[in-house]
Amino acid sequence: MTCAEVVKQIPLYSYGEVSAEIEERIEAHLSECESCREELARYRAFADALSERKEATAPGLLTACRADLRRQIAAESASHTQRSGSNWFESLRIFSQFHIPLRIPVGAMALLAIGWFGARFTPEKFGGIQAGLAQPMFSNVQSIEPDTSGNVKIAVDEVHRRVVSGALDDPRIRELLLSAVREESNPGIRVESIGVLNGSADLQVVRQALIEAVSHDPNPGVRLKALDGLKQYAGDATVRKALANVLLKDDNAGVRVQAIDVLTAHSDDSIVGVLQDVMQKEDDSYIRSRARTLLQGMRASVGTY
Amino acid sequence: MYEAAETMSATLAAPLDEAGLIRAAQNGDADAFERLVRAYDQSVLRIAMNLLRSPDEARDVYQEAFLKIFRNLRQFRFDCSFHTWLYRVVTNVCFDHLRRRKVRKEESTVVETSEGPVDQITQIEEGGPAANPERQTWNRELSAGIAAALEELTPRERMVFELRHYEGLRLRAIGEILGTSEEAAKNCLFRATQKMRTRLEAFV
Numbered sequence: 001m002t003c004a005e006v007v008k009q010i011p012l013y014s015y016g017e018v019s020a021e022i023e024e025r026i027e028a029h030l031s032e033c034e035s036c037r038e039e040l041a042r043y044r045a046f047a048d049a050l051s052e053r054k055e056a057t058a059p060g061l062l063t064a065c066r067a068d069l070r071r072q073i074a075a076e077s078a079s080h081t082q083r084s085g086s087n088w089f090e091s092l093r094i095f096s097q098f099h100i101p102l103r104i105p106v107g108a109m110a111l112l113a114i115g116w117f118g119a120r121f122t123p124e125k126f127g128g129i130q131a132g133l134a135q136p137m138f139s140n141v142q143s144i145e146p147d148t149s150g151n152v153k154i155a156v157d158e159v160h161r162r163v164v165s166g167a168l169d170d171p172r173i174r175e176l177l178l179s180a181v182r183e184e185s186n187p188g189i190r191v192e193s194i195g196v197l198n199g200s201a202d203l204q205v206v207r208q209a210l211i212e213a214v215s216h217d218p219n220p221g222v223r224l225k226a227l228d229g230l231k232q233y234a235g236d237a238t239v240r241k242a243l244a245n246v247l248l249k250d251d252n253a254g255v256r257v258q259a260i261d262v263l264t265a266h267s268d269d270s271i272v273g274v275l276q277d278v279m280q281k282e283d284d285s286y287i288r289s290r291a292r293t294l295l296q297g298m299r300a301s302v303g304t305y
Numbered sequence: 306m307y308e309a310a311e312t313m314s315a316t317l318a319a320p321l322d323e324a325g326l327i328r329a330a331q332n333g334d335a336d337a338f339e340r341l342v343r344a345y346d347q348s349v350l351r352i353a354m355n356l357l358r359s360p361d362e363a364r365d366v367y368q369e370a371f372l373k374i375f376r377n378l379r380q381f382r383f384d385c386s387f388h389t390w391l392y393r394v395v396t397n398v399c400f401d402h403l404r405r406r407k408v409r410k411e412e413s414t415v416v417e418t419s420e421g422p423v424d425q426i427t428q429i430e431e432g433g434p435a436a437n438p439e440r441q442t443w444n445r446e447l448s449a450g451i452a453a454a455l456e457e458l459t460p461r462e463r464m465v466f467e468l469r470h471y472e473g474l475r476l477r478a479i480g481e482i483l484g485t486s487e488e489a490a491k492n493c494l495f496r497a498t499q500k501m502r503t504r505l506e507a508f509v
Contacts, residue, residue: 008495011494011495011498011499012491012494012495015469015470015476015494017469017475017476017491017494043502046501046502046505047470049447049451049505050451050470050501051470052447061350061360061363061364062346062347062350064364065346065350065364065367065368066342066343066346068364068367068368069342069367069368069371069372070339072368072372073335073338073372073375076372076375076376077335187340187343187344188339188340188343191343219344220344221343221344221347253473254473257473286473
């Protein structure tokens, strides 16, 4: 390969977007050509500078967007129901679920359905129980005992929603947020709670929760969010150990890319072994190329022998 | 009603794979749809912000794109991956906004201040209050330089660059999203990086 050909390929090579054959030929050329190595270093400096950019997204923009979308979908679903006048329960599912936290079990949904549609369609039939049963967020009938006088005794377990507000440094608020991080059925709630907790990652208990999330959460979006919070603690030995594990074991390439970026922001020799493992096991060429660059930067060998 | 309730309970309790979520959403499960949205919406908002450089327009793109997905989800037949389809919708909505903007001739987001040019949308991490003031100035200038360099790219070049550099998508996937070949996406990325390097030569 000539220098001109190599220089032309450098951007694609840096992104890991050249074939294995071209990659080998470029590397063979680079090993013998100092000026092309310098060009590669200049290109990487340029790419790193671009990566430092962050968008000054207004705080709350994402939340506002999500709220807009929920409103719009609810409106569309409701108007569709009115137009079609059929299959109302189906539409109610769409309407209700967008307004109620996702963890609410079905029994409550059905009761709220009765309340909402009761007002619209059959007020005389359901109006009587709407006030009593529409409020609980979760109701479960445990037993039914009719008696001889014509009454019936029903045992109902109910969970009510309560709005709690307080400062982020309030231990009770923090405890609720930490419990939301473990909310199994709703990754959205986990992302939101981690987003809030990320600001308190200086606390050991929060950092531990973030480490747990990045290591074990089944949702890659949640793991990425937790990684975000751990960024500033990339120098902490426990965090580094967890991130090295993520880099080697996470099945999502996006998460692994973030992990290698965070790990290498505080580059030290302790990650040489991890990076060498990455070179052996990693399928993603971008991650391999990052690991290779870092190893070369640390003057460590690219493979283990 | 009980049967419907059972189905909903199952979707609430168990984390589903993406295909399962799509099928559930196609059957009207709003929880599944919301989970799909949340798996992608940060990336969608970031692309829209980077491309359009306006929070209001990014908010419009978010809304338009996900509503299109919502309205057309039943027609999705798994003949391409969901994320390819989603990003195709998002890129088309962004291109529409950029086309409309061409007519309106938007103002640049880079403004001159007493401390040099500053991009109002994009910033570089400044490393906190203790950071070196010279470094801060350099960062501000670099940030404005990147914004100006991005503005010189064609919408397609910019989209390819955003998707590859910031979203980490492979060029083959980007080609599929944009309805073109991997080779064409490669050429586009190459042109974009060339233009940006020329524009940012002073910084790197």
